[in-house]
Amino acid sequence: MICVKCGEAMRMTEKDTSSGRDIREYTCPGCGYSDWEDNGAALWKILSDDREEAEAERAARPACDGEDAQAETSAAKNAPGTSMWSRLLARLGR
């Protein structure tokens, strides 16, 4: 990040991802001007969303236990690409 006041390269002084966003604070060593930038969703937030999704998927499975679940499993084996694609499309749709 370049200082808007004097054009020097700013130094990152703080990185705060506690809100789920990757917020970086910079301070200019030349004039002391400080600024921050938002780098989008923090990595831990993305990872924890993935984990929550996987856990939700696992939690949904025992609900359809029995013959239906077995039929579903063999169907998934016959079409291994289906669940991956539907998951990918669901993700893109978010």
Ligand SMILES: [Zn+2]
């Ligand atoms: Zn400066």
